[in-house]
Amino acid sequence: MSALLDVILPVFLVIGFGYAAVKANLLSEPAIDGLMRFAQNFAVPCLLFRSIAHLDLSAAYDLGLMTSFYAGAFAGFFVSFFGAMLIFGRPMPDAVAIGFAGLFSNSLLLGLAITERAYGTEALQGNYAIISLHAPVLYGFGIALMEWARTRGRGLSGPALLRQIARAILSQSLVIGILLGFAVNLAGNPLPDFFWSGIDMIARAAIPVALFGLGGVLVRYRIEGDIGPVLLVSFASLVLHPAITWGLGTRVFQLDTAALRSAVVTAAMAPGVNAYMFAHMYGVGKRVNASAVLVATAASILTAWAWLRLLP
Template sequence: MTALLDVIMPVFLVIGFGYAAARFGLFSDSAVDGVMRFAQNFALPCLLFRSIATLDLSGAYDSGLLLSFYGGAFSGFALCFLGARYLFNRPLTDSVAIGFAGLFSNTLLLGLPITERAYGPEALQGNFAIISIHSPMLYAFGISLMEWARTRGQGLSPSALTRQVVQAIFSQPLVIGIAIGFVVNLSGLPLPGAFWSGIDLMSRAAIPAALFGLGGVLFRYRPEGDKATIAMICAASLIVHPGVTWILGVKVFGLGTDALRSAVVTAAMAPGVNAYLFAHLYGVAKRVNASAVLIATALSITSTWMWLAILP
């Protein structure tokens, strides 16, 4: 009960505050969009830049940590893609988008603050290692698969497909922030204290603004239809992904306590809003993914409590 009250509930209360503000007309759609644009395009890239720029790269990138987390992620994708395609007879493009919802967990807006509240800021090294390759790798995978599904038989050249994927990935502010962070980290470029102070101010605003805005965004979604498909995505995100990650981390790679916590807590998060945005980008499975994001986010209050109880 202490874990629920002290760790999980403050995060979801901020989300609920944003949801209620939008629900009762205290925060307009345009205001919600503005907050999310500020968070995703400016504040969160600053947070990621600072974290990657100061990250101990030699200690953070544990192959067992990454293989455990992403082994779980791609297990979630396989379950949702194959289930959508062969169990629910969805078109191939729908199946890719639904698979992406099972793949793309909310590592940044939920995984980061919950891990920090549960285990302290010093426990976040593994989180940032996961996050640093999360969007680039998973978007590259999802976009490549979707473009293949959309253009089968149309003769799209590999070079044209590669250009589309690279352009889509490196137009994302989060990826830009991560990339610049790596440049500063690897080059050892000295930056003035005033610059870091400004980055710190932006970074401290990132998570609260993003969580509040996420509540407003979730209000727009309505859980409609396709209940079995939505349930499959929720199971993949909240049970299969963290479950496979835990098994690999404990039984195969023997992860240390901090690495196991970062991997499993991050894996246990609901699908990120990016799962809906990906579906919206291609105009497929939008209702399913939007509903899955909303329902899984609500269910993750309980499922996260369970995983926190299991972890050392």
């Protein structure tokens, strides 16, 4: 019970404050949009830049850690994708968007916050290693599959598709922050202390501001029909993904305690707002993904507690 009260509820309380502020008209939706733009385009990229720049690359990128997490992520995609098509009769582009919701966990806002509160900042090395590949790999996969699904029979060339994928990935501020962090890390961190002091000031605001903004954004979502696909995505995100990650991490790769915690907690998070943004970008599966973000985020209060109790 202490994990629920001391670790998980404070994170969701910040989200709840953001939700209540918009619901009570204390903040307008444009104000929340500005807050989220600050978090997503400046503060969180600074956090990722700082973390990757100081990451011990040789220790963080463990094959067992990555395989455990991403095997579960892609299992979540395929269960959601084929379930949407074969069980609920959705067309392929819709199914790709719904599958993306089962693939893309909220590794950054929820995963980092809960891992840090549960185990401390020194336990975040595995989280940052996962996050550094999360957006580039999963967005690349989702965009490639969506473009293929939408352009079947229209003859989009391979180079054109690759350019489209590269533009979509490299235009993300999060990816830019990660790539710059790698560049500084590999260059031996030549930047002066006063620069890092400024980056630290912005980075410290990233998670609380983003969580508050996430609460404000969730006001816009409604649970509207399509309950079957929504529950399928929620199951894939909150149960299937962390279960596969835990099984591989404990039975196959024997991950150490820190790596297992990072992998499972990150895997156990609800779909991020990116799942809705991806669906909105292509105009398909928007209602399912918006509802799945809302339902799974609420349910993750209890499921995350359950996974924390299972972990050493």
